[in-house]
Amino acid sequence: MLDHETNRKLSQVGADTPMGALLRRYWHPIAGAAEMERRPTMPIRLMGEDLVLYRDLSGGYGLLDRHCCHRRADLTNGYVEANGLRCSYHGWLYDARGACIEQPFEDIADPDSRFRDKVRIRSYPVEEKAGMLWAYLGPDPAPLVPTWEPFTWANGFRQVVLAEIPCNWFQCQENSIDPVHFEWQHENWRVRARGAAGPYAPKHLRIDFDEFDWGISYKRVRENTDENHPLWTVGRNCLWPNALFTGDHFEWRVPIDDDNTLSIGWFFNPVPKDRRPFAQNEIPCWRGPIKDADGRWITSHVMNQDFVAWVGQGTLADRSKERLGRSDRGVIMMRRQFLADIERVERGEDPKAVVRDAAVNDCIELPIFDRDFFVDGWAREDLADAAHVRTRSTLDFVFQSGQPADVRAAYVEAMGFDRDGGAG
Numbered sequence: 001m002l003d004h005e006t007n008r009k010l011s012q013v014g015a016d017t018p019m020g021a022l023l024r025r026y027w028h029p030i031a032g033a034a035e036m037e038r039r040p041t042m043p044i045r046l047m048g049e050d051l052v053l054y055r056d057l058s059g060g061y062g063l064l065d066r067h068c069c070h071r072r073a074d075l076t077n078g079y080v081e082a083n084g085l086r087c088s089y090h091g092w093l094y095d096a097r098g099a100c101i102e103q104p105f106e107d108i109a110d111p112d113s114r115f116r117d118k119v120r121i122r123s124y125p126v127e128e129k130a131g132m133l134w135a136y137l138g139p140d141p142a143p144l145v146p147t148w149e150p151f152t153w154a155n156g157f158r159q160v161v162l163a164e165i166p167c168n169w170f171q172c173q174e175n176s177i178d179p180v181h182f183e184w185q186h187e188n189w190r191v192r193a194r195g196a197a198g199p200y201a202p203k204h205l206r207i208d209f210d211e212f213d214w215g216i217s218y219k220r221v222r223e224n225t226d227e228n229h230p231l232w233t234v235g236r237n238c239l240w241p242n243a244l245f246t247g248d249h250f251e252w253r254v255p256i257d258d259d260n261t262l263s264i265g266w267f268f269n270p271v272p273k274d275r276r277p278f279a280q281n282e283i284p285c286w287r288g289p290i291k292d293a294d295g296r297w298i299t300s301h302v303m304n305q306d307f308v309a310w311v312g313q314g315t316l317a318d319r320s321k322e323r324l325g326r327s328d329r330g331v332i333m334m335r336r337q338f339l340a341d342i343e344r345v346e347r348g349e350d351p352k353a354v355v356r357d358a359a360v361n362d363c364i365e366l367p368i369f370d371r372d373f374f375v376d377g378w379a380r381e382d383l384a385d386a387a388h389v390r391t392r393s394t395l396d397f398v399f400q401s402g403q404p405a406d407v408r409a410a411y412v413e414a415m416g417f418d419r420d421g422g423a424g
Contacts, residue, residue, distance in 0.1 A: 002319040002335070010338055011170045011316055013047045013255040015137075018342040019170075020047060024138035025351055026241055027145045028254045029264045031133045032160040032285025036061070040080040047137060048257040053126065057082045061126035062096035063135050069100075069121050092116075098123030130266060131160050131283025144355045148239075148250070149365050150268050153374055155278045157414040159407060160285040161265045161400050165307050169242065169261040171317045172253035172310045176244035177330035179220045179236070180204050185305050193299065208232075209330040214353050215239040216337070217367055218330050230369030237366060238334065240353035241341075247368050249399065251303070259315050265303065265399065273377045275416050284410065288402035303400045380416075 002010070013020040030044055036055040043066060044051045050066040052075045062085060068075055073089035080086075084095040086102070093102035100119035107116070125142060127134050130151040136142045165172065175181065187201035202223035210217045219235035221227055237245040244251045248269065254262040271278045290307055291297055297311075298304045324332065341351035355361050368374070395417055397403040412418075 001322040001324065004320055006339075007316075007319045009342065010335060011168050012258050013169065014258070015047070015049075018346070019338070022338070022342050022345050022351055023047065023241060023255065024136075025143070025345060025354055026138070027127070027134040027136045027143070028242070029132040029252050029266075030063075030135045030254060030262070032162065032283070033128050033131050033133055034160070034282055034285040036133070037282075041076050041078060041085070043074075043076045044135075045256045045260075046135060047255050049122075049137070051122075051124070052076050052078070052085070053133065053135075054078070054080055054085045056080045056084055056096075060096060061128065061133060062094075063124040063126050064094055064096075064098060065122040068092055068094075069119060070103075092119075094121050094123075096123060096126075131158060131285065132264070132266065143350075144358065144361045146355050146364055147361050148245070149363055149368065150248075150250075150266075150374070152363050153268060153270075155271055155276045155377060156280075156374070157269045157271060157278075157411050158280060158283045159267050159411075160283055161267065161403075162285070162287045163263045163290055163303075163307070163400065164256065165261045165263055165290065165310060166259065166315065167261060167311045167313065168258060168316045169253045169255040171313050172261050172263070172306075173238075173242050174331050174334065175306055175310065176238040176251070176253075177209070177216055177218055177334050178327070179207050179218045179330070180327040181309070183222075185309055186302055189299065189305055204327075206232075207327060207329075209333055210235075211333065211337070212237075212367070214364065214366065215243075215245075216330060216333055234367050234369040238330070239366075241338070241351070245366060247370060248374065261310075263303065263307070267397075267399065268374065269411070269415070270374050270377045271414050272380050272416060274380060275414065276377060278414060280414070284404075284407045286402065286404050286407055288400040298401045301401045302398055 009018050013023055030046060031042060031053060040055045042053045044053045051063050052066045053063050055061055057080055064075060064085060066075055068087040070090055070092050073087050075085055075087060077088050078085045079088055081093060084093050084101065086093040091104040092100055095101050098121040100116040103116045125136050127145050129145050134145050183201050183204055191200060204220055204222055206221040208219045216238045217235040219232045221232050225231060239245050242253045249265055249267040251263065251265045254264060256262050289298060297308045299308055337352060344351050
């Protein structure tokens with residue numbers, strides 16, 4: 001268990017908090033790039049700050065304070081220009097660095113005063129990578145946006161999925177280092193959802209955790225596996241500071257503020273060999289519901305089941321009332337690493353897994369079993385016999401509820417399935 005002071009230290013993300021100072025040393029995905037094709041401005045709340053994300057007419061991105069520093073108008077309603085965002089109230093224009101570069105009436109009334117040169121709005125850099133927009137809120141010099149190995153894979157159908165979860169980010173991220181919950185929160189939940197009382201999923205017999213450069217890996221042996229199975233020899237990955245990576249997808253838990261979290265997932269499905277070469281011109285992005293029309297929590301999909309568990313711990317989990325067991329060794333490792341990283345930042349050092357070497361960032365390799373499956377693709381005849389192909393090449397998107405019909409149709413076309421999920 002944790003005392004209340006330590007719990008707050010690990011959870012609160014304001015700029016003046018220890019964890020807020022730590023998390024600002026990393027780039028965070030905050031939106032899908034495709035979203036900005038549909039609307040050029042978007043309100044963003046990130047680590048307790050109200051901001052506006054925009055895409056200007058030249059295709060560049062910016063992230064500014066949401067309110068114009070003239071009369072505090074909402075810049076979400078602004079006009080995008082070739083080189084920035086213009087307030088729709090009085091026309092003040094800001095570039096991506098936050099500099100005010102035009103003040104239409106002031107420039108006419110007193111052109112020699114250069115009043116605009118004295119005006120600057122809060123701004124943060126934005127970069128596009130892997131179909132997502134990333135923001136950095138920390139001090140200069142900024143590190144590099146990580147180029148995780150799957151971002152370099154070709155010949156796959158990719159999609160970005162978002163949802164806002166009404167609880168603190170840290171209890172979401174602790175789920176990333178909790179292997180046993182998979183047995184109960186997902187597999188056995190599905191058994192009970194079918195109205196059956198069993199048989200339950202194979203039990204976990206052994207788990208282990210290893211720290212590596214980019215996070216902590218967790219490994220498992222279950223009743224239906226042994227120590228030769230990739231789930232033990234390779235495992236899954238809790239990526240630093242706020243992501244989960246399982247081989248075919250990433251999940252980030254980005255703090256909106258102390259009470260809300262943006263879940264953003266990136267998913268990759270390799271197309272079969274007979275559909276290659278395959279090029280995806282735009283990575284679709286969609287936002288999934290967390291409750292149904294009657295206000296009940298959706299529990300039909302894997303990540304929705306996680307959302308229910310996280311929110312069920314309270315807006316901010318009271319860890320002073322925990323009773324941790326042997327399955328929680330990874331959670332304890334994570335908490336200790338974050339506390340150590342907070343101390344590093346306070347000493348002026350980089351925390352764990354900050355990327356600054358461009359050569360390393362060309363492609364950051366991760367522990368991945370079935371790498372050949374993702375890189376080389378799969379043969380259509382394997383659908384009938386290979387379990388790893390069947391489970392990773394299904395017609396239905398099992399991770400999050402609400403996949404739009406057009407995204408599903410694009411996936412079906414990419415994979416060469418017929419509408420019923422056959423091999424086509």
